[in-house]
Amino acid sequence: MRHTKVKDLLNSTTTLQEINAKGWVRTFRNNQFIALxxxxxINNIQCVVDFENTPDETLKRITTGAAVSVTGTLIExxxxxxxxxxxxxxxxILGDSDPEKFPMQPKKHSLEFLRENAHLRVRTNAFxxxxxxxxxxxxxVHSYFQQKGxxxxxxxxxxGADAEGAGExxxxxxxxxxxxPKNEEGAIDYKKDFFGKHTNLTVSGQLEGETFAMALGQIYTFGPxxxxxxxxxxxxxxxxxxxxPEVAFxxxxxxxxxxxxxxxxxIKYTMEKCADDLKFLEGRLLEEEKSKPQAERSEMALLEKLNFVLENNFKRVSYTEAIDILRDSTPNxxxxxxxxxxxxxxxxQSEHERxxxxxxxxxxxxxxxxxxNxxxxxMRLNEDGKTVRAMDILFPGIGEIVGGSQREERFDVLVEKMKALGIDEEELWWYLDTRRFGSAVHSGFGLGFERLVLFVTGMTNIRDVIAFPRTPQNAEF
Structure with missing residues (x-):
């Protein structure tokens, strides 16, 4: 018999049907009730075991974390x-789990403990x-952009390009x-390296994305x-x-x-599709808030914060106006x-943005x-010569979530900016070609996906919204 997902069983409209379900034991109580x-x-389904007719040896193997297959009748x-x-x-029993060694016990674990067991933390309700x-x-993300063409x-x-100019x-x-290998000047001879030049892992796909926008009109990248x-x-x-995304014109x-x-x-799409998960995460966060001092508690619950973004138009404010507001503010x-x-x-800083x-x-x-500066x-230089056509979107609880700009489409201005910052024109000759051949006004933005997941889930540490976080001195798993 083909097994049925727990989600589908809980959403079923008919009972008294013979079904098979497979999953992992969350809890087993009174030698009778499995939470599968x-x-x-996010929801478990209760499986009622006929313990009187089930061998003791099998009952002993029904432990937290064990993989099991149950066949029976779906009833109210x-x-x-x-x-x-x-x-x-x-x-x-499909796979035993040692109850004394399995770290994901049915109790509250610290987030730090769960990061140390990132290969198993996804078995908890929260993760x-x-x-x-x-x-x-x-x-x-893909649905939106694909629908928009x-x-x-x-x-x-x-x-070989550093899009941000930060060098990190x-x-x-x-x-x-x-x-x-060294060259005649005593420096590392990268001509003998695999790619024949100094290369790095990318910090952004923007520059390459711009080249495609200048041919395909509107493109997006979504990658590591x-x-x-x-x-x-x-x-x-x-x-x-x-x-x-990068968009010509x-x-x-x-x-x-x-x-x-x-x-x-x-955000709206995810709220509709993940209502149960978000409700659970909101409840979890409300419990956490109770242990914090009053001054550190969030002013909005998770779903309220998400609706705050959906129900309000985004206020557009120049940097100059924002500085005046902040300079005259009471906390300043x-x-x-x-x-x-x-x-x-x-x-x-984040405190100003919030x-x-x-x-x-x-x-x-x-x-x-x-x-x-x-x-x-x-980023495109404005006529005042001191500001650029940059934009940042600011959200509650997190500050900046999106950064973008109108790109500098004028060849001569871009070259002058690169010279002033010491950026080698030869390294980005191909990028400058987009300004040499059919240049046009174009714009784009970048959104760190984990920052978005952080906001939508209400988590407070970015290491908890990616499967296996990579941080200084940590490349475990």
Missing amino acids: NDGST SKGAGQKYEIQVAKLE GAIMRVRSVLSYA FVYVNTPIIT MFQVTSLPLDNL TFRAENSNTSRHLAEFWMIE NNLDDNMDLAEDFIQYV KKKKFQYIINEWGADL YLVEKHFKCPVILFDYPA IKAFY
Whole structure:
């Protein structure tokens, strides 16, 4: 008999049917009741074992974590909080689990403990919910862009270009590290390396994406990116996924429209498809909030925060206006901010971004026209000569979630900016070609996928929304 998913059994409209279910034991109580879960839903289905006619040896093997197959009748449950249960006629142990050694016991574990057991943590309710939400969000990303006629482009993971100009990249080499070849100047001779040049893992697919937008009109990338930033904060990963659309003929206003529409679509889609998981995660977070001091508690519950994004238009505010608001704000005047805003040109921190969203405007905010000297070389220079056509989207509880810009389409201006920043024109000759041959206004943005999953699930540490986090001194599993 073909087995039926637990999710489908719980959503069934008919009972008294003979069915088979397979999954893992969450709990086994009174030598009779198995809480079975197969990963298809946050909810377990209760399986009632005929313990009087089941061998003691088999009953002893029904332990937390064991894989089992149950065949029986789906009936209406007499217990509270569950619609159906399985009256078990036949039970088979598919895989034993040592109850003394299995770390995922039916009790609350710390997130740090679960990170140390990342290969098993997805068996908990919380991480099962997080990964289902992540999966649905990923599908929603593709669904949105495909419906809009975007072309999905797989940009390279290995690259010779540093899109951000930050230099925090992982080097890729096949050279023998204990005997590196040197050239006549005594430097490493990368001509003898696998690719014949210095190469790295990418920090962004944007630059390559722009070349495709100049032919296909509207494209998006969605793939892994890497940053060798020696940071152990709750907001940084060394390996993460990026969503990066690029659209020919879009100016900054078009870019803001696209980003707002996109992010509202994927959140709404996920809320509809993952209602049970999000309800569970909200309850989990509410319990966590009770243990925090009043001043550190979130002002909005998870679903309220998600609806806050869906139900409010995003307020568009220039960087200059935002600086004036922050400079005159009460927390700035009373020096409650960790980073005091004194003058125009300051690089905004999360505390400033959250103040604008949560306290001042009370809606999501899009900041635009940032100082050129704190933004990347490829952003279009405004006529004032000191700001660029950049934009950041700010959300409650997290601050910046999207960063983008209208790209600098003018060849001569782009070259001058690269010279001023010491960026080698020969390294990016192909990028400059897009400005030499049929250049046009175009725009795009980047959204760190884990940052989005963090926001939608309400988790507070980015290491808890990716299967196997890669961080400094940690490449386990």
